[in-house]
Amino acid sequence: MRIIFAFISILIFFSNPALAEQLKFVQVTDVHLSFSDSSSKGRDLEKSEQVLKSTIESINKLPDINFVVFSGDNIDVAGEESLIEFCKIVKTLNKPYYIGIGNHDVFSSSLNKTDYFKIVKEYNKNQKSAEPEYYFLPNKDFVVIFMDGVIQMIPGAHGCYNENDLEWLDETLTKFKDRKAIIVQHFPLVEPTENKSHKLRRPEEYRNLLTDHKNIVAIVSGHYHCPKVTQQDGIYHISSPALVQAPYEYRVIEIDYDRNSLFQENPQFEIKTEIIPIEPQAPIQTN
16 A cells, blocks of 8 residues: 655754654544445545544554544544444554544533543543543653533534633643643644634633743644644644545654753754555455
């Protein structure tokens, strides 16, 4: 199978050709797992199950991956049955993995956030928290923070990080001020492309909070089904493509850094990303 790599290298500050430490992880977003035999809005829902299985097989072959994050819209229609099937498939990963939510994942009348994460925690031994907002420590230098932003009561494509969300984020970033932070969320703070139906509500409050914290390296998101990397105020906003749409892609993010300089005025580190397309294998037919 021929794999074509789209490569983006972002040089933040690089003078040492042999940076000693590395954090390397995979982001999968907008899986939209569905058992429908149709497509909608460019989503190949009828292929979503096999694409996800092929993606897991692909990730399992990658070397030196510290963890995998799923940044929301894991299922297409909120429901316990679809979520359980998603959890069963991703459980075959041979890397630690962590799950966030998007606007397609939960809805108050069918599957709420509490029940969603009870199921996720049941299937994923690494998911210590049953809350939609949580963090984990992948190594001694970084903290990975999952934000929520889903408006559960009103279905729609707009996200909103409310006062409680931002207060929790502020407390978490302060608690881990001696670590570099990676934030994973479904709704991007910086749009990769303009889309009025997807715009974040009240983004100014979030942006104002970020100015108080100098330890944020990147905000990793999905939702727009669009690959783009943007720098704003020293933070890299990494938006990734949807797994449910051809060419069915996920992203590998690698951070190489010099630990001795990480919290100095001019830290030495390099971020590289690869977009990896998937060629879904047709399921084997049995008689």
